Amino acid sequence: MTGAHAEELERELATCQSAPSDSSYEDYKALTAHDARLHELILCIADNAAVRQAFRAHALPSAHLRLAYNQPFGEQTMIEHRAIVDALVSGRQPQRRRRWPTTWNLPGPDPVPF
Numbered sequence: 001m002t003g004a005h006a007e008e009l010e011r012e013l014a015t016c017q018s019a020p021s022d023s024s025y026e027d028y029k030a031l032t033a034h035d036a037r038l039h040e041l042i043l044c045i046a047d048n049a050a051v052r053q054a055f056r057a058h059a060l061p062s063a064h065l066r067l068a069y070n071q072p073f074g075e076q077t078m079i080e081h082r083a084i085v086d087a088l089v090s091g092r093q094p095q096r097r098r099r100w101p102t103t104w105n106l107p108g109p110d111p112v113p114f
Helices: 003-014 025-046 049-065 073-090
Strands: none
Touching: 003 025, 003 073, 025 049, 025 073
């Protein structure tokens, strides 16, 4: 992680400073665009072409399925982005989430251990 990388990450975080207030397209499109850019930037910094290609093929096309980034999900996304950038810049590991967000309402145990 270079100083230039850290600055790029901070600039991207600054492009979306508040969570959407509603679930309409106009409200969540800025966060959706920011989300895609941040993930792409992290993958560019990691310099792993295979993972970047997989992300582009599988994650980006499904991003439109996130129909509502409304609160609290939008707020949670922004909090997580801040924590990820802080961890990358500082070199420390981020705190792992132990449970899926309750807004997803998934039954049973966590399908993927974090």
